[in-house]
Amino acid sequence: MKRFTSIIFSLVFASAFSQKSAKIFTSDIDNFWVAYDSIQKTDNHTQKLDLIKRLYTDKATKGLKAFMKSRNYNDSAYVKVIDKYPKFWNSVRPNTLTIKTKTNELEASVVKLKEIYPELKDAEMYFTIGGLNSGGTVSDNMVLVGAELATGLSSTDVSEFKDEWLKGVFAMQSLDNIVSLNIHEYIHTQQTGNRRRVLNQSIKEGSCDLIAELVMNKPLERKYVSYGLAHADKVKDRFKKDMFTGNLANWLYNGRDKGESADLGYYVGYEISKLYYQNAKNKKQAIKDIIELNYDNDKAVEDFLTQSKFFKEKTKDLMKEYQKNSPAVVKIDPVNGSVRVNPDTKEIRITFSKEMVPEYYSFNLSEKGKEYMPITKVIGMENNDKTLVLGVNLKPDKEYEFFLTNKSFRSKEGYSLKDEKLLIKFKTGNR
Structure with a gap:
């Protein structure tokens, strides 16, 4: 009876451990390296695309699928970075494979997180290979980690990179980074709101x-x-x-x-x-x-x-x-106070309350689309950099509208435009 009880206990324990471990998924990493090795055996680009598709992206976990969608990864992007950085991939490969040895540590960190925050909602952790663009992100209750960036070390071969950001990413990383990165992203799955301020x-x-x-x-x-x-x-x-x-x-x-x-x-x-x-x-x-x-x-x-x-x-x-201290738009000529703007108008002048940084601007379409955008070019600043001159092409009896946003205009004192989103709207008259 003792032996039977022991067997039952072992089965229950194994089942519980299996369920617990099922929240960590690393199969995408294994699949990537199978695809990678196969790609090394051919110089045919079409065959490479077929291999990455059959051996990696077609076998993607739902986490990798979400990661690819959020970062615009596709088969062509993967083949491109594989061909371009062979020294990097061979250098980082062993690091990515260590993630499977850290599952206990990853699980223990989530247990610790639950201790300090008992309300913690479950999340799934997907460790994938990305396209050298993101170390980690989230989608719904999924933590998505790009292991090729998350496990890079100062010793990783970055000699092929021209991108200074990529060269510097690994400078202060250790393999412990994967655990802290996972917790960082795990917290994102618990948070509320996405205000872009x-x-x-x-x-x-x-x-x-x-x-x-x-x-x-x-x-x-x-x-x-x-x-x-x-x-x-x-x-x-x-x-x-x-x-x-x-x-x-x-x-x-x-x-x-x-x-x-x-x-x-x-x-x-x-x-x-x-x-x-x-x-x-x-x-x-x-x-x-x-x-x-x-x-x-x-x-x-x-x-x-x-x-x-x-x-x-x-x-x-x-x-x-x-x-x-924030600059504001004080005048828009000839739009200000005009019931109908002359369709022969070739320039619009937007005057601000403070001197602005030249060449620090952009314009957003309104919800009505590009047909309502009158601007053809930016002529430049005048009036001690307080007035921005825009070239426009107007048609008679037509409505126009576009946005200025406070992330697109900045005063010389360093302050952004007061209005978060300023709509400029007018209508032309008949000739």
């Missing part, structure tokens, strides 16, 4: 780093954190001018453009979240607050910032300062 998005990203650090119980090594700490005052001052705008490109997901000063929104969001946690008397409640913050609710995010005491000033005072 610098303050909201920075806290959303940086808070994931803080939670990962609490789970790992050691400081995370991130280039943006070390750079941010070394330039803290300067970064804070810049952030004040941008945090209420939608100018994400200045702060996030900009590794290819900003070099060493890339992704500083992660650093700021991490510091804000850390201070909120440190200032809280109830640490467990603070973790719950951080993870459950609604990023679509600007007031909730601004209250969170105030409670963190990251800035000496209250958030409402920072908002007043931002609004006072």
